[in-house]
Amino acid sequence: MSAIRGVLLDLDGTLTDGVGGPALPGALEAVRRLRARVPVRFVTNTTSRTRAFLADALSRAGFGAETDDIVNPMSVARVVLPQRGEAEGILLAAPDSLPELSWYRPTPPEHARSVLLATEGHDLTIGDLAPAIEALLAGARLYTLQANRLFQRDGRLVSDTGPLAAFLGYAAEVPWENLGKPSPLLFGQVADSLGLSPAELAMCGDDAEFDASGAVAAGLGAGVLVKTGKYRPGAEARVAPPPSRVIDHIGELESALELAG
Ligand SMILES: [Mg+2]
Structure with a gap:
């Protein structure tokens, strides 16, 4: 893994319990610590809700988010x-x-x-x-x-x-x-908005194929699988390329990455 200068976080099953739901245990503290070191964007494939709705829901859950912090396929x-x-x-x-x-x-x-x-x-x-x-x-x-x-x-x-x-x-x-994760079009748009290259970004989520393996295949610096949400045992063994890391919960992400900040 190269030095990571920006972190992309999935929402549902990674930070929150359900779309627009409450924060998972440890997620608020994990996001606070990551944001103190590098830019963080929330990258979701949820298409049933607008970015404004998700930003409101994240803020109500305690994360503090603006619409522009959220990247979706729309x-x-x-x-x-x-x-x-x-x-x-x-x-x-x-x-x-x-x-x-x-x-x-x-x-x-x-x-x-x-x-x-x-x-x-x-x-x-x-x-x-x-x-x-x-x-x-x-x-x-x-x-x-x-x-x-x-x-x-x-x-x-x-x-x-x-x-x-x-x-x-x-x-x-x-x-x-x-057009959603793990499309290079989507990751490229986020990288451009942060002034970074895709290789300087890490993506973390609960979908082995689309959040972790797909991020690695798209050229991101890391694709990290988290064992919450929709994760089922053995999911990491059924995808290629494999995730860069597999962690139990989002609270372990900071120490799993080589952060530049
Ligand atoms: Mg998810």
Whole structure:
């Protein structure tokens, strides 16, 4: 591991119990100590809530966070899709996330430049997906705000956005592009905002594949897996490349990293 000059922390299952939930034991103190040494950003693949909502929830939990401290896949999509001329088409999103997606222009399927998947789809029916499939068959590009397989809700693992991206891609025989962790587009945007290189950043979270292994694969200086939240025993052995470190809880992160500050 190289010297780490910035730390990226997952939220749900790493710092908090559930999306917008209370702080996990030791998390407030761990974040306070890290912030005294290096810049810290909260990097989440949660797309069902806006950054403003998450900042409020983090502050209520005692962390103290501004909207700009939070990086989510919507931040990436807002830059990348307009750059590519693909900010219009079919949007599949939960109502609570719509305020952060107001830049995306809905169109009929035949005029769609893209399909933007921004929900795990638990409130959708198969029939609701028909316009998206029609658009993909007509040549629209498929983007997903994240491709996680599972998330934890009320203590149980349920399907996340990745399986729905796979469903759409399978139906229309098209690939999809992931804009969330561990996309180099997302990590690159955070690194640029901090004036650092990706190799100077560490990412820590409870998802072995997307927070730890994926961060290492994307060129970050460290990808650390924490054994809280959705972690299940042996998860670190099922991913390649392996996490840089595996720690029991977020309180161990500071001593697991070689911090420059
Ligand atoms: Mg998590």
